[in-house]
Amino acid sequence: AQTVTQSQPEMSVQEAETVTLSCTYDTSESDYYLFWYKQPPSRQMILVIRQEAYKQQNATENRFSVNFQKAAKSFSLKISDSQLGDAAMYFCAYRTFNNDMRFGAGTRLTVKP
Amino acid sequence: AAGVIQSPRHLIKEKRETATLKCYPIPRHDTVYWYQQGPGQDPQFLISFYEKMQSDKGSIPDRFSAQQFSDYHSELNMSSLELGDSALYFCASSAPTGLYEQYFGPGTRLTVT
Numbered sequence: 001a002q003t004v005t006q007s008q009p010e011m012s013v014q015e016a017e018t019v020t021l022s023c024t025y026d027t028s029e030s031d032y033y034l035f036w037y038k039q040p041p042s043r044q045m046i047l048v049i050r051q052e053a054y055k056q057q058n059a060t061e062n063r064f065s066v067n068f069q070k071a072a073k074s075f076s077l078k079i080s081d082s083q084l085g086d087a088a089m090y091f092c093a094y095r096t097f098n099n100d101m102r103f104g105a106g107t108r109l110t111v112k113p
Numbered sequence: 114a115a116g117v118i119q120s121p122r123h124l125i126k127e128k129r130e131t132a133t134l135k136c137y138p139i140p141r142h143d144t145v146y147w148y149q150q151g152p153g154q155d156p157q158f159l160i161s162f163y164e165k166m167q168s169d170k171g172s173i174p175d176r177f178s179a180q181q182f183s184d185y186h187s188e189l190n191m192s193s194l195e196l197g198d199s200a201l202y203f204c205a206s207s208a209p210t211g212l213y214e215q216y217f218g219p220g221t222r223l224t225v226t
Contacts, residue, residue: 033213035214043150043201043219043220043222044217044219044220045156045203045205045217045220047215047217050214091155095213095215100146100158100161100169101146101148101156102158103156105154106155
């Protein structure tokens, strides 16, 4: 079974600065997808960024980028120019081609003004 | 853009009662997933449907059942409710093509008293 580990229960960043959230996963699959979801206090799950395992190029979405290291099974999220609205719980998630999503335990990000 | 719709948004039931949660996927999405998120927990996969057939099953109790209808909406039926069933229940949907990312609804908060 696939497992997802987020080793940082909480992280803090100063507004306008950069923060990196860590995620590792365990799988025997070669083809899969990785995602970062954001869950603000409203509890809505919002897709932040996605990465296909077969792509070597790291995904980027505006201020959000990932560092995908397939051999190391690592998938970290970098948030640049942090904004107060980035404060939320961030979940790393893994899914195979046709299966459900497996989530990590989450990292609570606090943004200080 | 249209999003996943869930109803009701909040539901209060007593122990041993039944509850029905509804999910309306994004138009043209053919796959629906149900997740349960307990307090301070990450979302746990319950069950999924593809083209009205059950496609995958997770940690769904035998007291729960679900189905997907011809219009692709889905219902999660929960019987003999227990206090431990109190949680946020998410429905997500995904498209038949593309990167298979899942788009989440706002969730139904179920409280069992």
